[in-house]
Amino acid sequence: MLFTSVQFLIFVFVALVLYYTLPKKCQWIVLLVANVYFYLQAGFYGAIFMAITMLTSYFAALIMDYYKIVGERIIKLSKVEVTRDEKKKIKADVKRKSKVILVIALLINFGALGVLKYSNLFITSFTNFSPVNFILPMGISFYTFQTMGYIVDVYRGSVTSEKNFFKYALFVSFFPQLVQGPISKFTMLSKTLYAEHDFSWDVIESGLMRIIWGYFKKMIIADRASVGLATLISDFTTYKGAYSLLGIAIYAVQLYADFTGGIDITIGVAELFGITLPENFKQPFFSKSLAEYWRRWHITLCTWFKDYVFYPISTSKRVIHQGKWLKEHVSEGLGKRFPMYLATLTVWFVTGMWHGAKWNFIVWGLLNGIIMLLSQELSGVYKKVDSKLGLKKTKIYGLFEIIRTTILVAVLQMLDYHKNIADAARMFVSIFTSANYGQVFGGGLFNIGLSVYDYVVLLVGIIVIYIVSYLGRNESLRVRLKSKPYAVRFILCLAMLVCILIFGSYGIGYEQSQFIYNQF
Amino acid sequence: MKKKLSWYRIFFRVIALILIPTLVIGVLQRILTPKYVSSIPEGSMIAEYYDSPKNTDVLILGDCEVYENISNVAMYQNYGVTSYTRGSSEQLIWQSYYLLEDTLQYQKPKVVILNVLALSEAEAKSEAYNRMTLDGMRWSKSKRASYEESKTSKENLLSYYFPILRYHSRWSELSSEDFKYAFEKKPLVTSNGYLMQVGVRPVTTVPKTMPLSDYDFSQRNMDYLDKIRQLCEDHGAQLLLMKAPSIFPHWYDEWDAQVVDYAKAHNITYLNMVKDAEKIGIDYSKDTFDYGQHLNVDGSEKVAKYLGEILKTKYNVEDRRNDPTYSTYWNDLSKRYDEEKAAKTKAWESSNAK
Numbered sequence: 001m002l003f004t005s006v007q008f009l010i011f012v013f014v015a016l017v018l019y020y021t022l023p024k025k026c027q028w029i030v031l032l033v034a035n036v037y038f039y040l041q042a043g044f045y046g047a048i049f050m051a052i053t054m055l056t057s058y059f060a061a062l063i064m065d066y067y068k069i070v071g072e073r074i075i076k077l078s079k080v081e082v083t084r085d086e087k088k089k090i091k092a093d094v095k096r097k098s099k100v101i102l103v104i105a106l107l108i109n110f111g112a113l114g115v116l117k118y119s120n121l122f123i124t125s126f127t128n129f130s131p132v133n134f135i136l137p138m139g140i141s142f143y144t145f146q147t148m149g150y151i152v153d154v155y156r157g158s159v160t161s162e163k164n165f166f167k168y169a170l171f172v173s174f175f176p177q178l179v180q181g182p183i184s185k186f187t188m189l190s191k192t193l194y195a196e197h198d199f200s201w202d203v204i205e206s207g208l209m210r211i212i213w214g215y216f217k218k219m220i221i222a223d224r225a226s227v228g229l230a231t232l233i234s235d236f237t238t239y240k241g242a243y244s245l246l247g248i249a250i251y252a253v254q255l256y257a258d259f260t261g262g263i264d265i266t267i268g269v270a271e272l273f274g275i276t277l278p279e280n281f282k283q284p285f286f287s288k289s290l291a292e293y294w295r296r297w298h299i300t301l302c303t304w305f306k307d308y309v310f311y312p313i314s315t316s317k318r319v320i321h322q323g324k325w326l327k328e329h330v331s332e333g334l335g336k337r338f339p340m341y342l343a344t345l346t347v348w349f350v351t352g353m354w355h356g357a358k359w360n361f362i363v364w365g366l367l368n369g370i371i372m373l374l375s376q377e378l379s380g381v382y383k384k385v386d387s388k389l390g391l392k393k394t395k396i397y398g399l400f401e402i403i404r405t406t407i408l409v410a411v412l413q414m415l416d417y418h419k420n421i422a423d424a425a426r427m428f429v430s431i432f433t434s435a436n437y438g439q440v441f442g443g444g445l446f447n448i449g450l451s452v453y454d455y456v457v458l459l460v461g462i463i464v465i466y467i468v469s470y471l472g473r474n475e476s477l478r479v480r481l482k483s484k485p486y487a488v489r490f491i492l493c494l495a496m497l498v499c500i501l502i503f504g505s506y507g508i509g510y511e512q513s514q515f516i517y518n519q520f
Numbered sequence: 521m522k523k524k525l526s527w528y529r530i531f532f533r534v535i536a537l538i539l540i541p542t543l544v545i546g547v548l549q550r551i552l553t554p555k556y557v558s559s560i561p562e563g564s565m566i567a568e569y570y571d572s573p574k575n576t577d578v579l580i581l582g583d584c585e586v587y588e589n590i591s592n593v594a595m596y597q598n599y600g601v602t603s604y605t606r607g608s609s610e611q612l613i614w615q616s617y618y619l620l621e622d623t624l625q626y627q628k629p630k631v632v633i634l635n636v637l638a639l640s641e642a643e644a645k646s647e648a649y650n651r652m653t654l655d656g657m658r659w660s661k662s663k664r665a666s667y668e669e670s671k672t673s674k675e676n677l678l679s680y681y682f683p684i685l686r687y688h689s690r691w692s693e694l695s696s697e698d699f700k701y702a703f704e705k706k707p708l709v710t711s712n713g714y715l716m717q718v719g720v721r722p723v724t725t726v727p728k729t730m731p732l733s734d735y736d737f738s739q740r741n742m743d744y745l746d747k748i749r750q751l752c753e754d755h756g757a758q759l760l761l762m763k764a765p766s767i768f769p770h771w772y773d774e775w776d777a778q779v780v781d782y783a784k785a786h787n788i789t790y791l792n793m794v795k796d797a798e799k800i801g802i803d804y805s806k807d808t809f810d811y812g813q814h815l816n817v818d819g820s821e822k823v824a825k826y827l828g829e830i831l832k833t834k835y836n837v838e839d840r841r842n843d844p845t846y847s848t849y850w851n852d853l854s855k856r857y858d859e860e861k862a863a864k865t866k867a868w869e870s871s872n873a874k
Contacts, residue, residue, distance in 0.1 A: 006678060453692035486533065494541055501545065502552070502688045508647055508674055509689065 001041045003179065003265050004219060004506065011038065012269055019273055024196035028170055031193070031273065038175040039138065046137030049116075053109050054165075054172050057147040060105035061154040061161035064098040068157070102155045106148060113144045121357040139178035141354060145304055147172055150186040152308055159186050167194055176269040180262045182280040182300035189277070197274030202482075205489070207271035209478050212496045213468075214264030215504070221461040222258035223505035224454055225250050231448040233417055236427060239448070241434025242441065244414075244427040246448075251417050252410035253462060256285065259298075283469045288401035291372050293409055301354070305347045314343035344369050355416070360424065364415035371408070457503050549684040550702040557697055561709035562587075562609045566619070566656025568708055569606055573849055574626040577837045578603035579757075580713070581616040581748075582635030585764035588814040592712040593857040594821040596850050599828035600839030603633075605713030608656075610649040613638040613744045618666035620748060622657055624755050631835050632752050633760045633827070636779050636790075637771070639745065642738040644670045654680065711857045716817050718864040719872075723804040723812035727768050735774035742782075749786055758835055765793040765802050765823065767812030789834070793823065800826045817861055 001008050015034040019027050039047055071094035075082050082090070117140070120131040150171070153159040162168040171190060177183075197203075232239045232247040239247070263280045270277045280299050287293035294302055313319055319339045327335020345366065352365020411428065418424035436444070446452060471477050481489050556563030565587060578595075580586050580603055587607030595601045606619045616634060623629070644650055650670045657663040659681075667680060679686040690698075709715065752759040761783055763771055771794050783790035793800060800822050804812050807819030815823065831837040840846035 006676075451692065490536070490540075494544065497541070498544060498548065501684060502548065502691050504688065507679060507686055507688065 001038060003262065004215070004223075012272070016272055019197075020199040024198075027196060027273075028167060028194050031174070032166055032170045035170065035173040035175045035178075039173060039178065042138040045135060046140070049112060049137040049140060050143060050173060052112065053144060053147050054169050056105050056108050057151050057172070058162070058165055058168050060101050060151050062163070063101050064151070064154050065161040067094045067097050067101075070094075098155050102151060105151055109144050109148055113140055116140065118353070118357045121359070125359070139180075142178060142181050142183060143172055145301075145354075146177075146183050149183065149304055149308055153186060162186070162190065170194075174270075174275075176266040177277060180259065180266065181298075182263060182266070182278050183304050184278055184300065189275075192274070192276045195274075200274075203274055204272060206478055206482075207268045209481070209489070209493060210264050210268030210271060212268075212493055212500070214261045214266075214268060215500050216496050217257040217261030217264065217461075217465065219261075219500055219504035219506060221458060221465070222254050222261055223510065224450070224458060224461075224503075225254035225257065227449040227454075227505070229254055229417065233419075236423060240427060240430040241436040242431070242439070243436070243444070243448070244434075245431050246440065246445070247417075247427070248410045248414060251413055252406070253458065255413065255416070257461070257465070283473055285406055285466075286402060286469065286473065287405045288398065289375060289405055290368065290408060291375065293405055294368070294372075301351070305351060309350060310343045310347050313346055314339045319343075341373060344373055358420070360415040360418065360421055363421055364412055367412055367415075545684060547702070549682065549687075551694065551698055552687045552690050553683045554687060554690065555697050555701040555706060557701060557706055557709065561715060562652055563655065564706065564709045565713060565715065566606065566608050566653060568656075568710055569604060569623070569713070570626075570658060571708070572604060572712060573846075574604075574623075575846070576602040576604045576627065576712070577630045577840070578633060578831060579620070579623055579627075579629040579631070580605040580607065580633045580635075581611070581619060582607050582633075582764075583611040583638060584609055584814060585637055585766060586633075586635045587710070587713055587715050588717055589764045589766075589820050589823050590714060590827060591716075591817065591820040591824040591857075592714045593850075593854050594824035595828040595831075596840070597854060598825050599832045599837075600841035601828050601831050601837050602840050602846055602850065603712065605710075607713055607715075608653040610641070610645055611638060611653055612641055612644060612670065613741045613748075614669045615653045615666050617744045617748050617751070618662040618669075619653070619657070620751055622660055622662040624751070625660065625662075628755055629757050630837055631760055631831060632748070632757045633762055634745075634748060636761050636763050637769070639737045639741050639779065640769075640775055642741060644672055647672050647675050650675065651686075655683070708856075711853055711860070714820065716820075716857070716860055716864060717809045717814065718817050718861065719809045719868040720806055720816060721809055721811050722806065723767050723808060726812070727770070729770045729772075732772065732774075735772055735778075737775070737778055745782065749788070759788050760830075760835070761788055761790040762827075763790075763792050763794055765797040765800065765819075766814065767804060767808075769813075789830075791827075791830070793826075796826075817864075 001011065011034070015030065019030045022030060039050065071090050074090055075087055116134045116136055119134060123129050123131055150159065154161050162171065167190075170193060171186060174184075174189070174193065228250045229247060232243055232250070260281050267277045267279070278300050280301075282296040282299065284293055284297040287296055316339075319342060323335045323338040325335070326338050348365040348369030349362060350365070351368070352362040355361040355365070414424045414428055415421065418427060445455065450458075468477055471480070481492070554560070554563060562584075578601060580590060580592075582605075584607065587605050590603075590605060592603045592605060595603055604623075606623060608615070608619075611619075616638060620632060650667075650672065654663060654667055654670065657666070667675075667677060671677075749759050761779060763776070763779070771792075776792060779790055779792075782788070797804075802815065802819055802822055807815050807822065809816040832839070840850070
């Protein structure tokens with residue numbers, strides 16, 4: 001069920017009516033039923049994998065908690081006083097057993113994800129066999145990461161396992177976030193998900209505003225831009241050079257509007273039910289460095305990798321020990337850097353893989369990691385230059401940093417939409433070697449499925465996004481609008497709705513497009 | 521603590537929430553929906569019927585082979601036979617059935633003439649052609665059924681109820697006509713369903729006819745032909761089948777044979793004007809405006825006279841020329857028709873003189 005379909009709107013409306021008319025203690029049940037209905041629209045096949053994830057993670061968490069409780073009881077209820085060493089031994093035993101359960105659950109779920117998503121990468125890269133036709137269950141990357149985060153948290157003791165299987169199932173399958181996240185932590189999501197919510201017009205209004213804004217970005221900007229990009233990547237012999245540059249710009253716009261638009265719809269829909277989901281974006285194109293960009297873009301995924309990959313690697317005894325060895329036997333600098341570099345490159349390798357089962361994405365991920373590490377290495381040089389020139393204090397320099405980061409991100413994104421690394425590299429080089437700028441900017445712009453009107457809409461849309469982002473940089477614009485008269489909010493919403501109705505890319509001649517991140 | 525709203529403020533907010541968007545979207549819909557006046561006038565044809573007196577003795581159904589090949593005014597002027605052509609581009613047989621069903625809500629014609637070319641079309645060709653027939657129909661069970669039968673994979677019913685969902689992208693093509701006729705009544709583009717074409721583009725070459733792998737009309741089409749026949753019978757109308765004169769698309773003998781057999785089996789008159797073109801007096805060097813596919817006004821008047829004679833003598837359709845219930849309307853229509861003919865002929869001659 002596409003977010004941009006009429007069926008989805010009717011589905012949310014019906015779920016809302018039931019949610020607020022039935023007794024409040026049934027609200028979580030209504031959501032669970034809605035989740036099941038939503039997911040089954042994509043077929044039973046995917047539901048089987050989700051059920052496996054639900055059951056394995058639910059029982060893994062229960063068993064780990066059980067071991068902990070048993071261990072604590074042994075200590076507490078022992079007739080003789082337990083020594084410190086004995087306590088340590090019991091805790092270590094609990095940890096060891098829990099680790100086994102954790103590893104099994106991780107292997108099953110990441111194993112399933114790996115097989116379904118990455119078999120063909122392995123087969124086509126390293127064997128002569130034909131690729132297998134696995135269908136990827138909807139949202140598998142998102143719900144697998146969310147649930148595996150949960151069981152790691154239970155293992156670490158930061159979360160107590162959820163005893164009610166159906167409530168847990170609700171956490172795993174919450175329908176708004178299945179398509180493209182955000183990835184939520186159990187501690188935060190469970191509080192809001194299982195709580196009873198009173199009906200509030202304020203909440204409905206706030207949720208609707210967010211949803212409308214999401215549709216504005218998705219249907220007016222993202223889906224319009226996708227037409228141009230589809231043409232540009234269809235024929236590289238024709239669409240190279242300046243066209244390639246155009247493609248970079250168009251894709252950056254498309255991806256931003258598509259992903260943030262989708263998340264706005266997701267968070268807005270959840271808000272209608274009184275449920276708060278974590279923010280996933282924070283004006284990423286105001287970033288002054290790649291590192292800052294990744295603190296503002298796909299925040300929940302980056303947080304997940306930080307909490308469950310980066311820190312475990314960088315703080316692991318083995319890695320630290322390895323670092324010490326390198327410090328003593330190779331160089332101090334290398335030894336000091338080793339844990340952080342290993343963790344960073346691992347995170348970005350896995351981030352790349354998460355984005356797609358192609359070498360493009362892996363290279364893209366590693367490039368991001370390498371550039372950030374390089375930037376860190378050169379930070380001393382930057383500081384010296386800045387102290388001499390005082391550039392950082394100027395607004396112009398700040399603007400330069402933003403533009404530089406935007407260009408860097410957009411160029412790296414070439415690896416997203418080109419078939420392979422060679423094509424991406426070839427198209428990048430052609431920007432400097434193909435002399436077709438006059439042709440493209442003298443009319444060729446309109447040969448890629450976008451008319452002058454489309455460009456005007458895109459341009460105006462981008463300006464609107466920038467204005468909204470700028471105005472909302474310290475406090476959400478919706479929050480600020482709450483203090484304005486009802487008439488102002490009403491007119492704004494109506495204006496956005498009318499824009500979507502008229503300028504939206506839907507209906508005959510427009511293929512209803514999936515969200516880009518839906519493929520994960 | 522937030523101030524609680526008084527009931528009347530809530531009431532006004534709810535009303536505003538419903539009324540204002542409805543009004544705004546309604547106005548936008550009127551502007552964005554194509555007017556089909558100066559461009560693609562075929563889009564206006566079906567709707568124009570509802571502004572007519574709805575009292576004609578003859579109803580003609582079919583595709584462009586009826587609305588461009590039969591001059592209703594000429595039929596009236598020569599025989600006093602009143603007719604309305606509910607034709608549309610690529611009208612399919614089931615669309616003809618539902619248009620007949622719709623028309624019978626308003627009038628009871630004596631004779632229903634159906635052009636049989638549509639029997640050769642088993643499936644709807646495109647959403648654009650469906651719109652030509654469906655958009656102009658008033659909402660009824662017939663329209664709904666016609667939509668269900670006609671819809672292509674990309675169509676959805678909501679866009680028929682709310683045309684803005686279909687035509688929203690026209691914002692970049694709007695002309696002054698879209699604003700002018702958003703609320704103002706449009707001028708008529710036809711004369712009782714006849715879309716006048718002037719000018720001569722004679723037949724030069726006859727396209728090569730390719731044999732088909734299967735000549736049988738689909739069962740669905742034959743079922744709908746039967747439903748048309750039955751509906752006529754139920755409403756006391758006589759059905760007359762015809763194949764309009766044209767050089768192409770080719771009317772295969774195998775198709776013709778099926779219609780002949782059906783007509784014979786049900787005692788229905790079938791006029792094959794392709795074979796009778798010479799008898800009708802059609803000269804493809806003068807009477808066609810598009811190389812033999814359709815007739816110009818001269819050719820359509822000849823067909824009208826031919827049909828009018830048959831309707832008068834065989835079907836006893838009344839001569840309404842002295843009937844005041846009809847004559848005022850038809851005299852006005854004739855005047856408009858003659859003016860249109862003169863203007864279009866002048867325009868054609870001056871453009872050809874250049």
